[in-house]
Amino acid sequence: PIPTGRRSGGYPPALWDFDTIQSLNTEYKGERHMRREEDLIGQVREMLVHEVEDPTPQLEFIDDLHKLGISCHFENEILQILKSIYLNQNYKRDLYSTSLAFRLLRQYGFILPQEVFDCFKNEEGTDFKPSFGRDIKGLLQLYEASFLSRKGEETLQLAREFATKILQKEVDEREFATKMEFPSHWTVQMPNARPFIDAYRRRPDMNPVVLELAILDTNIVQAQFQEELKETSRWWESTGIVQELPFVRDRIVEGYFWTIGVTQRREHGYERIMTAKVIALVTCLDDIYDVYGTIEELQLFTSTIQRWDLESMKQLPTYMQVSFLALHNFVTEVAYDTLKKKGYNSTPYLRKTWVDLVESYIKEATWYYNGYKPSMQEYLNNAWISVGSMAILNHLFFRFTNERMHKYRDMNRVSSNIVRLADDMGTSLAEVERGDVPKAIQCYMNETNASEEEAREYVRRVIQEEWEKLNTELMRDDDDDDDFTLSKYYCEVVANLTRMAQFIYQDGSDGFGMKDSKVNRLLKETLIERYE
Numbered sequence: 001p002i003p004t005g006r007r008s009g010g011y012p013p014a015l016w017d018f019d020t021i022q023s024l025n026t027e028y029k030g031e032r033h034m035r036r037e038e039d040l041i042g043q044v045r046e047m048l049v050h051e052v053e054d055p056t057p058q059l060e061f062i063d064d065l066h067k068l069g070i071s072c073h074f075e076n077e078i079l080q081i082l083k084s085i086y087l088n089q090n091y092k093r094d095l096y097s098t099s100l101a102f103r104l105l106r107q108y109g110f111i112l113p114q115e116v117f118d119c120f121k122n123e124e125g126t127d128f129k130p131s132f133g134r135d136i137k138g139l140l141q142l143y144e145a146s147f148l149s150r151k152g153e154e155t156l157q158l159a160r161e162f163a164t165k166i167l168q169k170e171v172d173e174r175e176f177a178t179k180m181e182f183p184s185h186w187t188v189q190m191p192n193a194r195p196f197i198d199a200y201r202r203r204p205d206m207n208p209v210v211l212e213l214a215i216l217d218t219n220i221v222q223a224q225f226q227e228e229l230k231e232t233s234r235w236w237e238s239t240g241i242v243q244e245l246p247f248v249r250d251r252i253v254e255g256y257f258w259t260i261g262v263t264q265r266r267e268h269g270y271e272r273i274m275t276a277k278v279i280a281l282v283t284c285l286d287d288i289y290d291v292y293g294t295i296e297e298l299q300l301f302t303s304t305i306q307r308w309d310l311e312s313m314k315q316l317p318t319y320m321q322v323s324f325l326a327l328h329n330f331v332t333e334v335a336y337d338t339l340k341k342k343g344y345n346s347t348p349y350l351r352k353t354w355v356d357l358v359e360s361y362i363k364e365a366t367w368y369y370n371g372y373k374p375s376m377q378e379y380l381n382n383a384w385i386s387v388g389s390m391a392i393l394n395h396l397f398f399r400f401t402n403e404r405m406h407k408y409r410d411m412n413r414v415s416s417n418i419v420r421l422a423d424d425m426g427t428s429l430a431e432v433e434r435g436d437v438p439k440a441i442q443c444y445m446n447e448t449n450a451s452e453e454e455a456r457e458y459v460r461r462v463i464q465e466e467w468e469k470l471n472t473e474l475m476r477d478d479d480d481d482d483d484f485t486l487s488k489y490y491c492e493v494v495a496n497l498t499r500m501a502q503f504i505y506q507d508g509s510d511g512f513g514m515k516d517s518k519v520n521r522l523l524k525e526t527l528i529e530r531y532e
């Protein structure tokens with residue numbers, strides 16, 4: 001189908017206009033709140049480090065602090081506790097405690113071997129003993145622990161199958177809970193904190209000091225996020241993109257929301273604002289290539305960006321001049337800040353990131369223009385770039401590490417595969433309906449004659465396999481390569497970007513779409529509304 005004339009993405013206007021964003025306010029900036037928070041942190045720290053012979057309650061406490069969104073205040077204490085459990089191997093040997101210890105230790109970088117589960121298997125080692133099928137509490141933790149598997153860890157594969165089979169039967173028979181819980185290893189921390197606080201406050205074992213700290217902290221951190229969102233919104237307004245390119249998605253709040261899951265450490269405000277700008281520019285370019293540009297204009301635009309020179313701009317229509325100049329200014333600004341902070345010039349790498357992105361866009365636009373239907377693999381070989389996650393990761397890379405980039409090549413690609421697949425699971429029906437290159441689900445259906453549900457099932461399986469590759473990369477520690485160190489902050493960001501994509505596109509919601517989805521409700525709770 002050759003697009004004739006201009007199309008529009010049919011995107012609804014922004015939910016929050018500039019003045020609404022700038023008027024956001026909260027009382028939680030006051031000094032007295034900070035003092036109260038420090039006092040509560042001190043009390044909770046006492047509880048946490050209190051020596052106990054059985055570490056299981058400590059592990060459960062650490063898990064709660066993480067899900068409440070306040071573990072960042074106790075990072076050193078948590079690492080000390082987990083290190084001591086790792087060295088002393090003094091966790092209890094029941095299925096529940098072993099699974100809980102296994103998951104938390106691996107999540108914090110203490111790689112417990114999968115053999116710790118051998119004592120729960122039958123003599124031949126071919127499966128878990130059926131008797132453990134009655135220990136639902138232990139099975140739930142075993143299910144969670146199985147998502148920390150690396151490539152080739154068969155026992156963990158067995159654990160996932162064993163636990164899933166029995167738990168699924170429980171769900172079907174007893175109709176309790178909804179579908180299988182989303183594994184906590186795939187769950188992003190910050191955007192999920194408030195729902196967890198809601199659940200925690202109703203628990204019989206709820207600790208009132210911990211609850212007060214969690215509520216105060218979520219309100220205090222919201223005040224910080226609001227200031228960062230206002231700065232991002234002033235930048236977005238100053239680019240004039242919304243005026244000059246009315247067909248582009250005006251979603252600066254949603255774009256900023258992504259960043260509180262990706263770069264969640266309180267001190268990384270600059271990185272959140274920078275990432276929100278990357279997301280806004282990626283989305284703007286995506287709409288130019290997907291919706292508005294004619295193929296001739298897109299070819300001109302692509303070559304201007306490849307040359308990255310302001311001279312060749314005059315050949316472009318105005319809307320493309322505006323977006324190129326906004327992009328050029330942004331890259332210059334970030335490169336300048338990084339030069340000042342880290343002492344080296346990242347410009348060539350950042351430029352290449354944007355060139356790679358638009359080259360992946362022009363490829364999709366050409367496929368669409370020619371009505372070409374790529375195979376799943378051919379599509380994905382291009383679409384891990386066109387989803388835009390590499391634009392985010394490459395800008396953050398220079399903020400968090402001095403390492404050589406090639407060490408992260410594999411984890412970057414695996415993370416981007418998952419971001420792309422999650423994005424397509426959420427948005428491709430609307431995109432294909434509006435007119436766009438066939439996405440992962442459609443490619444698989446074209447290639448195999450599968451139904452849409454079978455294609456979705458296949459994509460879910462690929463995401464699971466990709467996570468195993470991601471775990472393998474994140475837990476790598478090449479002993480023979482002495483200068484092999486991975487940047488902890490950068491690895492966190494790669495894992496959290498992956499989790500945030502699965503969060504935004506969960507239940508097939510279309511992320512940026514303005515449906516009153518669970519995601520938009522959580523966005524309002526986390527960024528806009530005070531927590532009572």
Ligand SMILES: CC1(C)[C@@H]2CC[C@@]1(C)NC2
Nearest residue numbers: 279282283387388389423
């Ligand atoms: C990279 C992004 C976060 C940006 C918004 C959604 C996403 C996945 N595609 C563009």
Ligand SMILES: [Mg+2]
Nearest residue numbers: 286287290431
């Ligand atoms: Mg698009």
Ligand SMILES: [Mg+2]
Nearest residue numbers: 286289290386
């Ligand atoms: Mg696109």
Ligand SMILES: [Mg+2]
Nearest residue numbers: 423424427428
């Ligand atoms: Mg999409």
